[in-house]
Amino acid sequence: MFQIVESFGPIALAILGAAFAAIFAGMGSARGVGTVGEAAAGVVAEDPGKFGKVLILEILPGTQGLYGLLVAIMVMGKISPELTLAQGAALFFAALPIAAVGYFSGKYQGKVAAAGCSMVAKKPEQSGKAIIFAAMVETYAILALLISILLIGQV
Amino acid sequence: MAILDMKRIEILAMLSDSKAIVDLIQQQGCVELVDYSEEKFYKLSTSAAVSQFDKFHGIATSAIEVLDRYAPKKGGLLDSFAPRDDMTVTEFAKKSQDTDAILSKCYGINALYKEIQDAKVEIIRAQTGLDQMRPWTQLDIPSSFKGTINTSVFVGTIAEETNREVILSKLAEIVPEIDSEIEIVSADKNQTCLVAICHKDFAKDYEQALRSIGFVAPADPTKHEPKVRIERLEAEIAECENKIAENEEKIKTYAEFRGDIEFLIDYFTLRSDKYKALDKISMSDNVFVLTGYIPAIKVDEFTNKLESLFDVAVSVTDPSEDEDVPVLLENGAFGRTMESTTEMYALPTHDDIDPNKFMAIFYYFLFGLMLGDAGYGILMVIACLVVKFKFRLEPKKAATVNYGLLCGLGTTFWGILLNGWFGDLPAYLANGLKMGGANPMSNYSLFEALETSEATTVFLMFCLIIGILHLCYGCLLGVYKTWKHGKPVEAILENMPFFLILIGFLPLIDMQISGKALRRYALGEGITHTTMVKVAQGFVWFFDNCSTYLYYVLAAGAALTVLAPAIIALKDKKSIGKVAGGLGAGLYALYNAATGALGDILSYARLLALGLCTGIIASVINQLAAMPGNPVLFVIIFVFGHTVNLAINLIGTYVHTNRLQYVELYAKFYEGGGTPFIPLTVNSKSFKFKEEN
Incomplete structure (x- = not known):
């Protein structure tokens, strides 16, 4: 097992971490935005005037992808020829929080925001609350992003 | 105090003045009527009148929708900021006399539109007929043709692709004794159209044999050659298309009445609101009683006006403790920018303090920190200033624009401190839009x-x-x-x-x-x-x-x-x-x-996360733009990339600033749940009343 990791070399490990962050957080966002998009299209079909309100809800789960991108870029910034194997592995692990939490947070925020769309359909004046429900899920992606950033800083 | 004090107002007046008084209340727009009933009084049922007005309102609205479709209003995005026209009460009364004429125009528009819809249905019907006839184009006898003196002719289809030989051999197996002739008119993978001929004496057996191999006569046989019917259907379609085009042109000629129709919609909204209000008053044979809530600061002005025009008895009292008194907020220009944000959460109750001006200070500070790019901030400021000075804004829209302006200022402030100028654009400007320049603005940044x-x-x-x-x-x-x-x-x-x-x-x-x-x-x-x-x-x-x-x-x-x-x-x-x-x-x-x-x-770690997010992605966009090493490409990628980044991050920042207010700040002091004050007023979209000179 260790030999496999060693054969990767430090740079490949760091890149794997960056790729994980971008891939999984992006997947979560894609899934989340997709879920909300379906619900939003249904609402707009009934009342095109609610477009603005559901659009905000649809974009909400998109931020996890951005966080993943951010972490990927920060890992990339750390890659240099002098990187040791331990540092490469550390960068890989540092990227894991946003990769995993980004995926699930995006997915579930999508579900909450989609439910928020049906809330907007029935009670448009309550859209602020729908946004808050969805924003709650994002907190954990932000915490994961934070820890990823801080961990990358430690390498 | 920013939550206005409310009083309960009771008006007693002659029944003959009732409509005029309700009109006045509506124009003043400062009283929310409350249902009032007492035993000795009876109520006026206005539901019939209300539904009549709502019906007319619907007719006018659908006429506008038709106009929007065929003669859309020209105008840009910014038109929604344009103010409504002013109108005096006399002008309104004068214009109201023409409502019948305008309503009949609406009926006209709707009738034309209905004809268009009918014609479209007709076209679909004809098209279906045509599709059925197409395979028969080559047939030179009517499909209802039964035969000559000695022969029987069967025109029909078999629901599969086949050919003459196969059919003849199948028939020969079933009825070997009958001599027949088959002519294939057309064949595709769904069906084969054919004509079968045999001697009249065998017609019955032959038909049965044909049926057994799946032969079906057409459901709607033609009296003439199919070509004739095809031509007729094509003519019908052309005629319907002409009709549609003609009606579209006719509808376009109504475009000049758009303003009048918009007025009509407002007129019926007004009337409907007024009659709904009349439903809430109680009356005896000679007098009527009307109760409602009125903001304390409006009481004097309103009662003076009322008493100068009519014989009324007005009493103003404090609402009792347990009443759910409606809430109206009054803020200065700064506090008002927050009102819609607070309303999105919940209006304050009378036990709360009005949070708007208190939260405004931190709001723009936090917003700016999360977006944190001076380039974006300046763009927002410019956009809002353009709207602000180009249009004479009404209070509510002015508050929205001021909100954007303050968010922009907060963003610029933090952008300068954090050294965000469209990411690290200065570094590229200093190096001729190529990579690798030093950022000259770094010296001015707090977090260099x-x-x-x-x-x-x-x-x-x-x-x-x-x-x-x-x-x-x-x-x-x-x-x-x-x-x-x-x-x-x-x-x-x-x-x-x-x-x-x-x-x-x-x-x-x-x-x-x-x-x-x-x-x-x-x-x-x-x-x-x-x-x-x-x-x-x-x-x-x-x-x-x-x-x-x-x-x-x-x-x-x-x-x-x-x-x-x-x-x-x-x-x-x-x-x-x-x-x-x-x-x-x-x-x-x-x-x-x-x-x-x-x-x-x-x-509050989100302040860092979102701030970094905007900044780093902005820098990546600049990097991408500089890669080709071509100034034109740089500008194209730059404009596109930053538009997307700004749009996404604006929404993110907006949501998270609101969240910090709602979840973190409000939880410390604010309850919310007040009912909004909804006065009987002029809910017009196309004009607003102004005082007569």
Whole structure:
């Protein structure tokens, strides 16, 4: 097992971490935005005037992808020829929080925001609350992003 | 006080004046009518009139929708900021006389549109007919043709692709004795159209044989050759298409009446609202009574006006304690920018304080920090200023534009401090839009070395401290709110423990999060711009010297949290058992306060996360733009990339700033749940009343 990791070399490990962050957080966002998009299209079909309100809800789960991108870029910034194997592995692990939490947070925020769309359909004046429900899920992606950033800083 | 004081108003007047008085109330727009009923009075049923007006309203609305489709209004995005036309009451009365004529135009538009729809249905029907006839184009006899003197002819289809040989051989197996002729008219993979001929004497057996191999006669045989029917259907379609085009042109000629129709919609809204209001008044044979809520500041103006015009008896009283009095907010231009944000959460009740102007200060500060790019900020400021000076804005829209303006200013402020100018655009400008230039603006930035992990951690500490200040501010607002209700002891005991705990968390942040990084940063190694280093040194001094005292504050806060419920119970002279129960509740409150404070403070980490997000992605866009090394491509990629980045981050920032207000700040002092004040007023979209000269 260790030999496999060693054969990767430090740079490949760091890149794997960056790729994980971008891939999984992006997947979560894609899934989340997709879920909300379906619900939003249904609402707009009934009342095109609610477009603005559901659009905000649809974009909400998109931020996890951005966080993943951010972490990927920060890992990339750390890659240099002098990187040791331990540092490469550390960068890989540092990227894991946003990769995993980004995926699930995006997915579930999508579900909450989609439910928020049906809330907007029935009670448009309550859209602020729908946004808050969805924003709650994002907190954990932000915490994961934070820890990823801080961990990358430690390498 | 920003939540307006409400009074209950009761108006007693002659029945003959009822409509005129309701008209006046509607034009003044400052009274919310309340259903009033008393035994000796009866009520007017206006539902028939209301539904009539709603029907006309619907007709006018659908006429506008038709016009929107065929003769759309020209105008840009900014037109929604254009003010409504002014109209005096006399002009309104004069215009109201033409409503019948305009209504008949609406009927005209709707009739034309109905014809278009009918024609479209007709085209579909004809098209289906055509599709059925197409395979028969080559047939030169009517499909209803039955035969000559000696022969029987069968025209029909078999629902599969086949050919003459196969059919003949199948027939030969079933009825070998009959001589017949088959002619294939057309064949495709769904069906084969054919004509079969045999001697008349065998017609019956032959038909049965044909049926057994799946032959079906057409459902709708033609009297003439199929070609004739095809031509007729094609002519029908052409005619319908002409009709549609003709009607579209006719509808376009109505475009000049758009203004009148918009007026008509408003007119019927007004009438419908008025009759709904009439439903709420009570009357006897000669007088009527009307009650409602009116903002206290409007009382004099309104009653004077009413009494000068009519013989009325007006009484104004304070609403009773248990009434759900509607809420109307009155704020200055600054506080008003927050009103829609607060309304999205919930209106204040009369027990609350109006949070708008209090939260506004922090709102733009936090918003700016999360977007944190001077380039974006300046763009927002310019856009809002253009709208502001181009149009004479109505109050509500002015508040929206001012909101954008202040957000832009906050963003610019932080952008300058954090060195965000469309990411790191200055570096590329200095190097001829190519990669690898030094950023000349770095010297002016607070967090010059944000790339280093020390700077990031110091910035995180800074964000969390802003969070603590914001939360403390919420606690102070809580004190203010309860104190205002005449309960100073409760105000202090309920809010200050948490305040102290928050302050006591400061050294914990230093210890757990920023400690080593802050001290390394304060050494200032490799950092040319020293303002922030000095600030960091200040923080190090502060933490090194004050942490001990801050722990005492934390301990005091914790002790107070435990004791507060018991003290309040003692003060209210409750039994010993209640006081002891208060201690238990206090312990639980301590657990809640500790976890709550931690969660609340950490929530402000989003300030860092979102700020970094905007900045780093903006820099990546610049990098992408510079890659081809071509100025034109640079500009194209730059404009596109930054538009997308700004749009996404604007929404993110908006949502998260609101969240910090709703979840973190409001929880400290604000309840919400007030009913909005909805006066009987002129709900018009196309015009507004102005005073007559």
